[in-house]
Amino acid sequence: xxxxxxxxxxxxxxxxxxxxxxxxxxxxxxxxxxxxxxxxxxxxxxxxxxxxxxxxxxxxxxxxxxxxxxxxxxxxxxxxxxxxxxxxxxxxxxxxxxxxxxxxxxxxxxxxxxxxxxxxxxxxxxxxxxxxxxxxxxxxxxxxxxxxxxxxxxxxxxxxxxxxxxxxxxxxxxxxxxxxxxxxxxxxxxxxxxxxxxxxxxxxxxxxxxxxxxxxxxxxxxxxxxxxxxxxxxxxxxxxxxxxxxxxxxxxxxxxxxxxxxxxxxxxxxxxxxxxxxxxxxxxxxxxxxxxxxxxxxxxxxxxxxxxxxxxxxxxxxxxxxxxxxxxxxxxxxxxxxxxxxxxxxxxxxxxxxxxxxxxxxxxxxxxxxxxxxxxxxxxxxxxxxxxxxxxxxxxxxxxxxxxxxxxxxxxxxxxxxxxxxxxxxxxxxxxxxxxxxxxxxxxxxxxxxxxxxxxxxxxxxxxxxxxxxxxxxxxxxx
Amino acid sequence: xxxxxxxxxxxxxxxxxxxxxxxxxxxxxxxxxxxxxxxxxxxxxxxxxxxxxxxxxxxxxxxxxxxxxxxxxxxxxxxxxxxxxxxxxxxxxxxxxxxxxxxxxxxxxxxxxxxxxxxxxxxxxxxxxxxxxxxxxxxxxxxxxxxxxxxxxxxxxxxxxxxxxxxxxxxxxxxxxxxxxxxxxxxxxxxxxxxxxxxxxxxxxxxxxxxxxxxxxxxxxxxxxxxxxxxxxxxxxxxxxxxxxxxxxxxxxxxxxxxxxxxxxxxxxxxxxxxxxxxxxxxxxxxxxxxxxxxxxxxxxxxxxxxxxxxxxxxxxxxxxxxxxxxxxxxxxxxxxxxxxxxxxxxxxxxxxxxxxxxxxxxxxxxxxxxxxxxxxxxxxxxxxxxxxxxxxxxxxxxxxxxxxxxxxxxxxxxxxxxxxxxxxxxxxxxxxxxxxxxxxxxxxxxxxxxxxxxxxxxxxxxxxxxxxxxxxxxxxxxxxxxxxx
Numbered sequence: 010x011x012x013x014x015x016x017x018x019x020x021x022x023x024x025x026x027x028x029x030x031x032x033x034x035x036x037x038x039x040x041x042x043x044x045x046x047x048x049x050x051x052x053x054x055x056x057x058x059x060x061x062x063x064x065x066x067x068x069x070x071x072x073x074x075x076x077x078x079x080x081x082x083x084x085x086x087x088x089x090x091x092x093x094x095x096x097x098x099x100x101x102x103x104x105x106x107x108x109x110x111x112x113x114x115x116x117x118x119x120x121x122x123x124x125x126x127x128x129x130x131x132x133x134x135x136x137x138x139x140x141x142x143x144x145x146x147x148x149x150x151x152x153x154x155x156x157x158x159x160x161x162x163x164x165x166x167x168x169x170x171x172x173x174x175x176x177x178x179x180x181x182x183x184x185x186x187x188x189x190x191x192x193x194x195x196x197x198x199x200x201x202x203x204x205x206x207x208x209x210x211x212x213x214x215x216x217x218x219x220x221x222x223x224x225x226x227x228x229x230x231x232x233x234x235x236x237x238x239x240x241x242x243x244x245x246x247x248x249x250x251x252x253x254x255x256x257x258x259x260x261x262x263x264x265x266x267x268x269x270x271x272x273x274x275x276x277x278x279x280x281x282x283x284x285x286x287x288x289x290x291x292x293x294x295x296x297x298x299x300x301x302x303x304x305x306x307x308x309x310x311x312x313x314x315x316x317x318x319x320x321x322x323x324x325x326x327x328x329x330x331x332x333x334x335x336x337x338x339x340x341x342x343x344x345x346x347x348x349x350x351x352x353x354x355x356x357x358x359x360x361x362x363x364x365x366x367x368x369x370x371x372x373x374x375x376x377x378x379x380x381x382x383x384x385x386x387x388x389x390x391x392x393x394x395x396x397x398x399x400x401x402x403x404x405x406x407x408x409x410x411x412x413x414x415x416x417x418x419x420x421x422x423x424x425x426x427x428x429x430x431x432x433x434x435x436x437x438x439x440x441x442x443x444x445x446x447x448x449x450x451x452x453x454x455x456x457x458x459x460x461x462x463x464x465x466x467x468x469x470x471x472x473x474x475x476x477x478x479x480x481x482x483x484x485x486x487x488x
Numbered sequence: 489x490x491x492x493x494x495x496x497x498x499x500x501x502x503x504x505x506x507x508x509x510x511x512x513x514x515x516x517x518x519x520x521x522x523x524x525x526x527x528x529x530x531x532x533x534x535x536x537x538x539x540x541x542x543x544x545x546x547x548x549x550x551x552x553x554x555x556x557x558x559x560x561x562x563x564x565x566x567x568x569x570x571x572x573x574x575x576x577x578x579x580x581x582x583x584x585x586x587x588x589x590x591x592x593x594x595x596x597x598x599x600x601x602x603x604x605x606x607x608x609x610x611x612x613x614x615x616x617x618x619x620x621x622x623x624x625x626x627x628x629x630x631x632x633x634x635x636x637x638x639x640x641x642x643x644x645x646x647x648x649x650x651x652x653x654x655x656x657x658x659x660x661x662x663x664x665x666x667x668x669x670x671x672x673x674x675x676x677x678x679x680x681x682x683x684x685x686x687x688x689x690x691x692x693x694x695x696x697x698x699x700x701x702x703x704x705x706x707x708x709x710x711x712x713x714x715x716x717x718x719x720x721x722x723x724x725x726x727x728x729x730x731x732x733x734x735x736x737x738x739x740x741x742x743x744x745x746x747x748x749x750x751x752x753x754x755x756x757x758x759x760x761x762x763x764x765x766x767x768x769x770x771x772x773x774x775x776x777x778x779x780x781x782x783x784x785x786x787x788x789x790x791x792x793x794x795x796x797x798x799x800x801x802x803x804x805x806x807x808x809x810x811x812x813x814x815x816x817x818x819x820x821x822x823x824x825x826x827x828x829x830x831x832x833x834x835x836x837x838x839x840x841x842x843x844x845x846x847x848x849x850x851x852x853x854x855x856x857x858x859x860x861x862x863x864x865x866x867x868x869x870x871x872x873x874x875x876x877x878x879x880x881x882x883x884x885x886x887x888x889x890x891x892x893x894x895x896x897x898x899x900x901x902x903x904x905x906x907x908x909x910x911x912x913x914x915x916x917x918x919x920x921x922x923x924x925x926x927x928x929x930x931x932x933x934x935x936x937x938x939x940x941x942x943x944x945x946x947x948x949x950x951x952x953x954x955x956x957x958x959x960x961x962x963x964x965x966x967x968x969x970x971x972x973x974x
């Protein structure tokens with residue numbers, strides 16, 4: 010097996026046995042990246058492969074040789090361009106942050122680095138994580154490694170593409186409404202959005218603060234567990250982080266499906282779902298039932314409203330979160346303007362792309378006086394009601410099973426000018442963010458086109474472990 | 489035509505917490521620009537706020553002291569607007585669920601006591617400071633040291649009826665904050681800032697007209713506040729005379745100019761600014777328990793109004809003196825300590841106000857920096873009572889005490905002894921001196937005996953001259969009269 014095809018867990022094993030060095034690992038992924046760069050249609054997963062990755066790996070090898078080393082010593086990871094790594098640029102795929110070098114690391118990066126991880130580079134994304142295809146990036150679209158005419162999914166498309174193409178074993182992405190799960194399903198990977206609060210948001214550039222979570226993409230469920238075991242838990246710098254202990258989640262224990270109950274929301278199964286996607290769900294359900302699980306179709310009426318709620322709350326929070334990009338302290342500034350107001354207008358008009366501007370407009374609109382009650386306030390109320398409906402279902406069911414995407418992956422360029430239909434691709438994922446629930450996309454096969462298809466299981470708050478254990482069982486037996 | 493002045497005040501008070509409102513940067517005035525900053529208060533991408541617990545406690549204490557109700561659930565909101573000194577593009581503030589509400593402050597102005605209702609008191613963060621170069625370069629810089637300093641905003645109802653009452657109201661808030669030790673309320677440094685909304689309710693021919701509400705800003709001292717608001721009353725009256733009554737008119741902002749003593753219209757925005765408030769998603773709501781409120785109530789102690797009344801009652805001092813002594817908590821404490829156990833506290837009150845207060849004013853220092861223990865003031869009075877020094881000498885001893893304050897604290901007894909200042913009280917010795925003076929001034933003796941009383945003063949003076957003022961005046965005068973009238 011080639012290094013670039015190995016999972017984190019396999020690489021860790023070889024490192025622990027002394028059969029491989031971190032430098033060799035990083036070099037292999039670098040070569041894979043460079044090879045792709047010189048290909049006909051590069052997938053464009055990395056915005057930057059870190060120059061210092063090999064040097065970090067070298068140091069890591071020395072630490073390992075000293076005998077006292079971290080759990081992740083020498084293991085590489087790719088990092089989405091909106092998660093801060095001290096001393097490195099972070100642009101969120103946007104022109105407005107061009108040249109911004111972060112003076113500090115995100116808490117999640119800090120914790121992983123303390124255990125010896127080697128950041129490989131920063132991955133492409135829809136600008137400020139706004140998009141479902143990874144085409145709205147100032148650095149051009151990311152291509153799907155399985156078929157380069159297709160999108161990798163978004164917004165963490167770069168993270169998904171580098172893992173699916175052997176340029177990284179595992180990657181960090183970010184979620185606001187499906188940005189890890191959707192590209193994971195388009196690229197045939199496992200993609201977890203943890204419970205809101207499981208991972209600290211400190212150092213994750215904010216999009217929709219009440220929805221944002223760092224997520225993890227990998228080729229095997231155990232890799233996600235390994236990263237979670239180190240990174241999860243309360244952070245004094247993030248008041249919304251949760252006091253949870255995931256230190257013994259890895260390695261994932263065997264799961265017994267017998268008697269476990271899965272609910273398929275009728276609203277995410279009957280109408281508007283691609284037939285082949287339905288087929289995937291049916292295959293997966295069959296496997297579950299064969300192992301003694303119970304699968305029911307239930308109604309969760311407000312799920313149908315989740316996209317509507319989401320596209321009020323997320324832009325509202327984004328419009329405020331993105332106000333800080335004003336050209337005053339960092340990032341891009343139009344230097345021709347000669348008044349403050351002109352500087353603001355020109356800087357932001359030139360610095361932001363059109364999808365980001367669209368969402369800032371929506372956000373400002375729904376928060377403006379006179380419209381606040383009708384939009385934002387109402388959306389928050391319905392969000393609470395949706396949460397209650399979901400929690401009610403999760404009282405009698407262990408998991409909620411649904412497609413990850415209601416439709417097949419898009420071709421590049423297919424949805425760029427049709428934002429509404431792109432927003433609807435989030436129908437199956439946003440409810441988990443709105444209700445703070447953990448959700449995992451599991452690769453369950455291929456469409457007739459050869460592109461991957463994924464299903465999603467969502468669980469109770471902080472039930473990441475059982476989600477991943479179901480996935481591991483599928484990985485071992487289902488395929 | 490009759491008119492009523494209607495004023496409401498918005499007071500901002502910077503809190504004296506060790507660290508800023510939402511990060512662990514040191515909270516202190518001034519300093520080299522941009523040296524007390526971090527990713528959070530600079531609004532770097534990815535940074536998140538964390539609530540300073542002490543700020544919440546101070547807000548509760550302040551609210552209780554202003555007779556407010558304390559919310560059991562409160563939350564932060566974002567107030568969105570863009571300005572270079574506001575790094576996040578929004579201010580973390582409180583909108584519809586302020587931590588304290590429905591309070592009042594009793595205010596005394598022109599001998600009349602009135603209650604000014606307080607609508608709300610909430611927490612928010614201060615902005616940075618824009619620095620505009622005036623060298624023709626057109627460059628502006630921003631200093632973020634102040635950014636994130638915790639503030640209380642205290643909003644009154646429009647219950648204030650005159651400029652002097654407005655001043656008394658803000659002074660009342662300042663006193664209370666200082667007493668609680670939660671702010672130094674320095675208007676010049678901006679740790680207390682006040683904006684006032686003012687208009688006139690005019691009754692003419694049985695009809696009521698209201699002038700447009702004017703928000704007056706940039707009043708950087710109590711004097712400025714009084715001048716600005718008095719000017720504004722005059723200006724609004726003149727405007728009515730000039731333009732007649734009008735129902736129309738939007739709220740406008742006028743800035744006070746200290747040089748001219750006038751208010752000047754500020755740029756009017758085309759539409760009213762919309763701050764797009766919404767709940768701050770980065771911070772969880774705060775739940776306040778009854779236990780916490782009770783704990784905070786215990787911290788309040790005696791407030792200035794109550795203290796003034798007690799001082800008048802207990803020490804028999806005048807109302808004016810009580811106001812002066814209670815102008816700062818430490819000053820009143822100094823007085824009480826000095827007066828402890830002394831039978832004539834009024835005398836000590838006078839001394840503390842004139843001599844100690846005068847010294848502080850001349851030196852420009854605060855009572856906290858005044859190192860002479862209050863017991864030494866009391867000792868001065870005991871020395872007078874014991875006849876060891878005269879009250880004139882007491883002033884010299886006090887001067888000596890303050891002179892040596894920087895080096896070493898010397899007791900009044902030590903000074904009296906060292907300088908030989910002790911009074912001559914020995915009758916025999918004084919008799920000798922009196923005899924000598926009478927011999928040397930036969931003319932004055934004659935004068936007195938012819939009924940010219942002022943000669944006594946002259947002879948007294950001579951005794952004092954010889955003794956450098958040390959002769960006990962009472963004994964000396966008694967002996968002199970005795971001998972002269974013989």
